[in-house]
Amino acid sequence: MTVPRFWREQQSRYNLVGSHCKTCGNYYYPIRNLCPECRRDGDMEQYKFKGTGKIVTCTVTHTTSDEFNDLVPYALAIVELDEGAKLTTQIVDEPEKVAIGKRVHSVFRKLGSDGDSGIIYYGTKFELDKE
Amino acid sequence: MTVGIVSYGAYIPRYRIKTEEIAKVWGGDAEILKNGLKVFEKSVPDVDEDAATIAVSAARNAVNRVGLDTQRIGAVYTGSESHPYAVKPTSTIVAEAVGASPDMTAADFEFACKAGSAAVQVCMGLVGSGMIDLGLAIGADVSQGAPNDALEYTAAAGGAAYVIGNKESELIAIIEDTYSFTTDTPDFWRRESQHYPSHGGRFTGDPGYFRHVTSGAKGLLKKMGTKPEDYDYAVFHQPNGKFPERAAQMLGFTKEQIKPGLVVPRLGNTYSGSCLMGIAATLDIAKPGDRIFATAYGSGAGSDAFSIRVTDKIEEFRGKVPTVEELLADPIYLDYGKYAHHKGKINFG
Numbered sequence: 001m002t003v004p005r006f007w008r009e010q011q012s013r014y015n016l017v018g019s020h021c022k023t024c025g026n027y028y029y030p031i032r033n034l035c036p037e038c039r040r041d042g043d044m045e046q047y048k049f050k051g052t053g054k055i056v057t058c059t060v061t062h063t064t065s066d067e068f069n070d071l072v073p074y075a076l077a078i079v080e081l082d083e084g085a086k087l088t089t090q091i092v093d094e095p096e097k098v099a100i101g102k103r104v105h106s107v108f109r110k111l112g113s114d115g116d117s118g119i120i121y122y123g124t125k126f127e128l129d130k131e
Numbered sequence: 132m133t134v135g136i137v138s139y140g141a142y143i144p145r146y147r148i149k150t151e152e153i154a155k156v157w158g159g160d161a162e163i164l165k166n167g168l169k170v171f172e173k174s175v176p177d178v179d180e181d182a183a184t185i186a187v188s189a190a191r192n193a194v195n196r197v198g199l200d201t202q203r204i205g206a207v208y209t210g211s212e213s214h215p216y217a218v219k220p221t222s223t224i225v226a227e228a229v230g231a232s233p234d235m236t237a238a239d240f241e242f243a244c245k246a247g248s249a250a251v252q253v254c255m256g257l258v259g260s261g262m263i264d265l266g267l268a269i270g271a272d273v274s275q276g277a278p279n280d281a282l283e284y285t286a287a288a289g290g291a292a293y294v295i296g297n298k299e300s301e302l303i304a305i306i307e308d309t310y311s312f313t314t315d316t317p318d319f320w321r322r323e324s325q326h327y328p329s330h331g332g333r334f335t336g337d338p339g340y341f342r343h344v345t346s347g348a349k350g351l352l353k354k355m356g357t358k359p360e361d362y363d364y365a366v367f368h369q370p371n372g373k374f375p376e377r378a379a380q381m382l383g384f385t386k387e388q389i390k391p392g393l394v395v396p397r398l399g400n401t402y403s404g405s406c407l408m409g410i411a412a413t414l415d416i417a418k419p420g421d422r423i424f425a426t427a428y429g430s431g432a433g434s435d436a437f438s439i440r441v442t443d444k445i446e447e448f449r450g451k452v453p454t455v456e457e458l459l460a461d462p463i464y465l466d467y468g469k470y471a472h473h474k475g476k477i478n479f480g
């Protein structure tokens with residue numbers, strides 16, 4: 001990903017900012033300009049998600065590209081936020097503890113970096129709630 | 132003008148390594164090390180955590196404790212000796228991640244372990260003069276010691292954040308006064324592009340830590356006309372468990388006074404987070420009217436002493452975000468192999 005593109009999406013990644021359609025009430029992440037349900041009748045506003053939700057589906061990654069080698073094995077999940085939007089995210093807990101239906105909340109972590117001399121990308125991942 | 136703490140928040144990574152586990156790898160005597168350092172385990176960052184993510188996590192806990200309108204923050208200062216970039220501020224990352232930017236100022240601070248308390252002092256000045264409404268001061272580190280160096284047993288990860296303000300009605304604790312003692316003392320250093328710090332061995336104790344902590348503390352007591360017995364609690368920079376105990380004793384503070392803030396045996400030295408973490412742990416249990424005496428120390432060298440008085444307001448904001456004790460509870464222990472993986476590339480050169 002290019003530095004300018006990441007920077008444009010920074011608010012969305014740092015603070016879980018997405019969109020809410022005032023017409024149909026649906027929430028979307030990341031930000032969308034057009035509501036896929038209402039099309040031209042949609043009325044979109046920016047919305048900062050609370051950062052809480054549950055795991056809808058998950059998988060454990062054991063091999064990956066060089067860039068993410070430090071992280072393996074790690075759990076990837078689709079999380080449904082309490083407002084209704086879904087997103088794909090890493091779950092930072094030990095992979096064996098990650099399971100469908102578990103409650104999660106957002107945390108601020110490193111997403112990656114452009115090698116040893118490039119920019120470091122930060123943003124949102126999710127962590128299991130304490131049981 | 133009255134200045135003080137509007138909110139505070141701490142953050143400690145979930146992972147720990149025990150002193151025995153490090154000693155086992157290097158053939159050290161764990162019992163001698165534990166008795167000598169009074170550090171039994173230390174925190175280790177996750178593979179995707181650094182000083183910036185820790186600073187953000189602590190700052191968000193501070194913001195969420197009181198439901199702060201972050202647009203009121205006029206300055207963000209992050210103290211660390213492990214800023215992720217050599218050039219590019221950590222504080223802008225924090226400011227963006229708490230929603231404080233862009234109508235504000237920011238800078239990073241460095242002064243070994245007292246960069247966070249220096250940030251608190253600067254915020255006190257800015258809110259005290261009315262230049263800004265609220266200031267956010269953070270100490271956060273992911274410190275490293277060279278493999279098999281004494282520092283490897285204590286260098287830990289964590290941070291604490293303080294929102295400093297000047298409206299007496301919203302202060303959970305008033306900072307009554309502060310005093311600093313600073314000299315040019317080469318007890319600990321790291322040159323540009325070196326991975327690990329160097330230290331003056333035994334030199335780090337007497338002319339460094341003890342001289343500066345006791346001079347800073349005595350200076351503030353004298354300035355205010357207070358005595359150790361006027362305080363309910365005390366916190367001294369904790370590079371290990373032994374130094375703060377001895378400093379307290381030299382100054383006439385008791386073991387009971389320093390107990391709630393002495394988190395280093397289960398946490399390790401969080402460098403810029405160290406003294407601020409101890410103050411946070413003490414605020415977690417303090418009652419309205421309690422007075423807390425604190426002295427941060429940074430090698431190089433200097434100390435910042437603070438006299439803090441807790442207000443009635445503190446009771447309103449309990450239980451909203453994790454306490455230091457809650458952050459210390461329920462850790463995940465790592466073996467040395469996993470620990471090395473968490474620290475990233477280890478340089479033996």
Ligand SMILES: [Zn+2]
Binds near residue numbers: 022026038
């Ligand atoms: Zn719609």
